[in-house]
Amino acid sequence: MQKLLQKLERFSQALLAPLSYLTAAGLLLVVGALLTSGPLRQLCPALNWPPIRLVGEVLYNGMMVLINNLSAILCVGIAALRTRTEKQEAALLSFMAYLIFLTANHTALDALGRLAQPDGLTGLAATGQTTILGIQVMDTRVAGGVLLGFAAAYIFNHSCEKQFKGLITQVYSGLRWAFLCIAAFAAAFGLAVCFVWPPLQQGVHAITRWIAASGDLGIFLYGFLERLLIPTGLHHLIYMPFQFSALGGSVTVGSVTYTGAYTVTMAEYSNGLPLTGNIVWMYTGFTKTFGYLGIAAAFIFTARKERRKQTAAAILPLAVTASLASITEPVDFLFCFVSPVLWVLHAAITGGFMVLLNALHVRAFTSNLLGSLVFNLSAAPGQTSRAALLYLLGLAEIAVYFVVFTVVIRALDLPTPGRTQEPEQTEKEIDPADVRRLIEALGGPDNIRTVDNCFTRLRVTVKDTSLLDTAALLSMPHKGLVQEGQRLQLVCGLQAAQARRLLDEQLEQCATV
Incomplete structure (x- = not known):
């Protein structure tokens, strides 16, 4: 273990x-x-x-x-x-x-004849392909x-x-x-x-067809998978068919028929028509607008007290970005891999609130906080339904995320931001003389195999542990020493990067002598 x-x-x-x-x-x-x-x-x-x-x-x-x-x-x-x-x-x-x-x-x-052609409205998003650094893949x-x-x-x-x-x-x-x-x-x-x-993409396509015919269960699965699959890119194949194809419904205005939840919703808004149930497939923006504020609050609250301000300074801008611009990746990748339990719960809460919005017949815009307010306030009378309830449910979602994440993080002791036991950075600068003493305590420059660092720890691998001067190492001005065979970790706080640079410089000087 x-x-x-x-x-x-x-x-x-x-x-x-x-x-x-x-x-x-x-x-x-x-x-x-x-x-x-x-x-x-x-x-x-x-x-x-x-x-x-x-x-x-x-x-x-x-x-x-x-x-x-x-x-x-x-x-x-x-x-x-x-x-x-x-x-x-x-x-x-x-x-x-x-x-x-x-x-x-x-x-x-290209050789297999599988390069997709971009659509005029959605580009490559619904094709399972994308362009990275100018290359279609x-x-x-x-x-x-x-x-x-x-x-x-x-x-x-x-x-x-x-x-x-x-x-x-x-x-x-x-x-x-x-x-x-x-x-x-x-x-x-x-x-x-x-x-x-x-084949994975084809499996997702099959799921979307099942979702469209499964009522509230389908709506839950839609929201659940749209979040869950983000790290793989397969989430595009979940929401795009509903927002831009007949799976998301259709409406005829005059002589023009609009298909897909996005185009239907915008057509209804532009023509002063009441928003229909097709908008439920657009509720993926609800959690982006509100839920990430609850996630950020939970991360800050569960952080170690001495690191709470530091965590808040790091997390709050990312949560605000998610709420105002619907860009969630900076927060997503802070915990989707290191805390899979939270990631699954996140997807489940998203799906659950989409079902709740639909069950309560909320018909209002949820794209992002500013866009939602502007669209809902500028809509013609009777176009939206229970828009005020949307924001009350948004506050409820923030609370649900905060409570669920806080309880799970503490119960499972999950390594979310701010919960590591590393100390804060001290005011004192690192003395180059201490670095020279460290090299000698590690058995000299020839005994040092590798030097590395993470945020707060200097990591050194030595060739021969018998050459280590343990007493000297323990007397060094650090906050802790961890040894695992030939690998040593010195806890330096946020000065670890500076310590690593000074150590590299000293080793280079020794190599040129």
Whole structure:
């Protein structure tokens, strides 16, 4: 069990580290979303001033490129964190592998005649394919990047030190051999996805047809799967058929027939008609608007007291982004992999509230907080039904998320943000003299195999544990020492990155002497 927990801890660290920058990105994204919000520009005409709009668009689009390419970011970040040596080389090789994966997947789709044609309204979203870095591929969402990142790290660790003796073959030793192995895997992975992913997508299509004919149970499953499948990208195949095809209903206005929940709802709104039950398939925005505020509150409340302010500063911008802009990925990937129980409960609560909205005959807009308010307030009399109840249920959903997540997090001691036992950063700067003492306590520079760090721990692997000066290590100015065989962890707080840089500099100086 202890080994399993250690593996889960390393897995979560590898995922969370690349996502740590999304806190700052989310803050800028909120600013950009507010400055470019159509409803907000109607309320505040000053935001229509071109320079302000330009700043908003730059901020919004500049941050959205990170959200849209999370798969690549996770691939590179995971590979760099999980490799033991030459981390910068591993990061470069993993990005090259990601490009090979994309190209191999696109080439195979093209050769098999499976490249989908984008629709004028929905693009590639309903086809199970997407465009990443300008390359049309199967839509595996972040799952493809995560799998490739871990695979690249594993292959790199087991191939980067391989040496060949032949005059010709020795050219392909070391890092070049690692590249060849990783590139071969990436190409094979890209090819395999062409055959493995379509059956999964076909299964999702079959489920959507069953959902459409299953009443409230179907609505629950619709909301449940739309959230649950986000990490795989298969969620697009759940909601797109309902929002943009006949599965989501149809309405005839004059001589024009509109199909799909989205087009039907907008046609009804534009023509002053009462909103019909087709809008239920648009309620995927309800949890984005309200539920993530409850999730954020639970994460903050369950964080360790000394880390509560830090957690709030990191989580609140992401929750506001979800509520105002319906961009939930920065919060989703904080817990979907490291706390699967919470992820399943999250999907279940989403589906449950969609059923409740339909059962109470709520017919109102739920796209995002600002859009919802503007659309519902500007609707013609009689168009919406029980719009006020929508917001009361929104408050109820916030409370449900807060209570359920708080109870489960504490009962299962889940590693959600702010719950690790790492200390806060201290005011004192790290003394280079302490770093030199640390090197000697570790048995000298020649005894140090690898140096790494996570958010708050300096991680060192040594060659010979008999050379360690345990007394000196314990006397060092750190907050804790953990040793597992040849691997040592020094708890440094948020100064771990600085300690790692100073240690690397000292080791480089020793190597040049």
